Amino acid sequence: MKLKTKDGMQIFAFIILGLVIQSLPIQLTFGMRLPITFVAHFFILRYFPYRRAIVMSILLSAIYIGIDQDVFLHGLSVLHMIIIGFLYNRFKRDLFTWTIFYALIGYVVGGITLRYTIGDTDVEMLELINLMTYWITLLMSSLIVDLIAVYSPYLPYIRKYTRCSGPLKYGQLIFNGVIGVAVLPLVILTALTSNILEDEMIETFNERHTALEVLIEDHLVSLDDMERERLELGSAIDRARFTETIDQFIGEREAFVYLYLDEGAEEPFLQTTGSMRAPLFNKVLQGGYVNNLSDNKLLWLSGNSNDVRHWYHGYYIANHQIDQFYVQHVIRLSEPVINSISTLYRFQQLMMIVMFLSFLIAYLVEQLLTRQINQLNRQAKRIPVAMIEGTYVEEQPTRIVEFQSLSEDLTFVSKRLKRLFIELNHKNKQLHDKTKALEKSENELYYVAHHDQLTGLPNRRTFYQEVEKYLDQAAYPFVILFIDLNDFKQINDQFGHKTGDDLLVVIAKRFLTLQGLMPIQFFRLAGDEFVAIFEVTTKHTYEDMRKVLEQTINKPIDVSDKPLTITASIGAGFAPEDGDSLDQLLQKADHRMYHAKKKHREARDE
Numbered sequence: 001m002k003l004k005t006k007d008g009m010q011i012f013a014f015i016i017l018g019l020v021i022q023s024l025p026i027q028l029t030f031g032m033r034l035p036i037t038f039v040a041h042f043f044i045l046r047y048f049p050y051r052r053a054i055v056m057s058i059l060l061s062a063i064y065i066g067i068d069q070d071v072f073l074h075g076l077s078v079l080h081m082i083i084i085g086f087l088y089n090r091f092k093r094d095l096f097t098w099t100i101f102y103a104l105i106g107y108v109v110g111g112i113t114l115r116y117t118i119g120d121t122d123v124e125m126l127e128l129i130n131l132m133t134y135w136i137t138l139l140m141s142s143l144i145v146d147l148i149a150v151y152s153p154y155l156p157y158i159r160k161y162t163r164c165s166g167p168l169k170y171g172q173l174i175f176n177g178v179i180g181v182a183v184l185p186l187v188i189l190t191a192l193t194s195n196i197l198e199d200e201m202i203e204t205f206n207e208r209h210t211a212l213e214v215l216i217e218d219h220l221v222s223l224d225d226m227e228r229e230r231l232e233l234g235s236a237i238d239r240a241r242f243t244e245t246i247d248q249f250i251g252e253r254e255a256f257v258y259l260y261l262d263e264g265a266e267e268p269f270l271q272t273t274g275s276m277r278a279p280l281f282n283k284v285l286q287g288g289y290v291n292n293l294s295d296n297k298l299l300w301l302s303g304n305s306n307d308v309r310h311w312y313h314g315y316y317i318a319n320h321q322i323d324q325f326y327v328q329h330v331i332r333l334s335e336p337v338i339n340s341i342s343t344l345y346r347f348q349q350l351m352m353i354v355m356f357l358s359f360l361i362a363y364l365v366e367q368l369l370t371r372q373i374n375q376l377n378r379q380a381k382r383i384p385v386a387m388i389e390g391t392y393v394e395e396q397p398t399r400i401v402e403f404q405s406l407s408e409d410l411t412f413v414s415k416r417l418k419r420l421f422i423e424l425n426h427k428n429k430q431l432h433d434k435t436k437a438l439e440k441s442e443n444e445l446y447y448v449a450h451h452d453q454l455t456g457l458p459n460r461r462t463f464y465q466e467v468e469k470y471l472d473q474a475a476y477p478f479v480i481l482f483i484d485l486n487d488f489k490q491i492n493d494q495f496g497h498k499t500g501d502d503l504l505v506v507i508a509k510r511f512l513t514l515q516g517l518m519p520i521q522f523f524r525l526a527g528d529e530f531v532a533i534f535e536v537t538t539k540h541t542y543e544d545m546r547k548v549l550e551q552t553i554n555k556p557i558d559v560s561d562k563p564l565t566i567t568a569s570i571g572a573g574f575a576p577e578d579g580d581s582l583d584q585l586l587q588k589a590d591h592r593m594y595h596a597k598k599k600h601r602e603a604r605d606e
Helices: 005-022 037-047 050-068 071-091 095-117 121-154 170-222 225-232 236-250 278-284 308-312 334-389 401-450 460-473 488-495 497-515 539-554 582-605
Strands: 255-260 289-292 297-301 315-322 325-332 478-485 520-526 529-534 557-559 562-564 568-575
Touching: 005 050, 037 050, 037 071, 037 095, 037 121, 050 071, 071 095, 095 121, 095 334, 121 170, 121 308, 121 334, 170 236, 170 255, 170 297, 170 315, 170 325, 170 334, 225 236, 236 255, 297 308, 308 334, 325 334, 334 401, 401 460, 460 520, 460 529, 460 582, 478 539, 478 582, 488 497, 497 520, 497 529, 497 539, 497 557, 529 539, 539 568, 568 582
Parallel strands: none
Antiparallel strands: 255 325, 289 297, 297 315, 315 325, 478 529, 478 568, 520 529, 557 562
């Protein structure tokens, strides 16, 4: 798969982002850490195609493994991305939707596994809190990435660096709003509570140690000089009384106290009942992880890191000098840690329940609102169709008051539009009828203005306009024919004007028939005078046309049941040989027509 330069830069940028996130772990209470490397993986799933995202996720996990050697954690991250990424790309929606189902299944399976594989209740609680923290971190990472990916394109100064996936849906806004409002405050509250629990535990230890100091000081003050001397000399009875006093103070708590006469002594002057032998305890303290609280107080953890499991096996140790005695107060962390962890675990359980319930509520609200909005949208789209059909849209029943009101308004608008549409159709019909009548009148007026009423041929005005078009377009060559019927006055005098008119109509019909057979247009100027425009190509073409024209005119016409032969004198003006203006061409054609008519008269009179 060939990568473009832009794609390569994006991949490099996300790898750098992943490394930055890995270098900034979020430390919680009791050594618990949030593996926020999930954020980098989820960003990759949101912004890259599925296959490329998985390859990048594997590459990023390999880099993480090279840094912290945690093969299991980062290998599991790749598995999460494969499953969640497949669901996200296959069924769409968002990452959080599929992560919450996946996390619930993972937590249930993990919890059942711990229940049947770990016999110690305290150890089980430690593993459960780690398991819960892990899945909550996965959920919160997907939610944060979803919110950033969806809303960052709409933030000022950020939109130009991000790509917008399209307009937001109302249901999506409601879904994200419900989830965010319900979950994020609870997450913050849980994080604050966890830190408060740790601080309260340490504060309780400090108060106990202060009370122990007061107890020891009061006991020493209560001794007279002889008792004090016997105690310092190691009197078994006085030491036993002192030890009993401290034992009563400790009670059932998992704690013990060492008193030394010399700061560097290996064996204590006295120690409380049930205490580990001092040399053995000091040997234990040589390893482990130390968290210094102050100059004379510290937390000692059993492992080499600040981990909740090591807290469970750790100690609170306070050192203090009272008179000549060096006091070492040791409190086991196991019971206080388990109590605090149990409280925190209940908070996390509540968070998981609220998260799942808020998801269900948000999903149901989103589906309800989306369904109602789509229903109203269909109702609104139906309005134009209903107008055309002459009906109106019915109200859509809904249990949401605002949507019901909107549906009623749409129905009201539909009814009003129906009435308006009917009125508009009626007025449109009237306007259409009037427009058609007007167009008919205009056509009739145009026809009257441009055609001869008797013959139906175009008139003088139309002839002038057509010739001007030919001249303007230089549509050469063409011929203007001047046609004058011979002896038409005698026909009128002999047979009457009506017969003359009928004869003109017959001639005009013959012209129109001829007009459909060759490139020629006929016009009537006045009386028995006609003109024509012929698109000639050669002189030979003109001569052929002239013969056909004369034959057409000369065909006998029945007048009073007698055949009458009509002839015509024809003159032609050739463009551009005879001129390039209407007057020049008409003058030539008229001159030649009169010359032909003169020949006809001479032939008739002989």
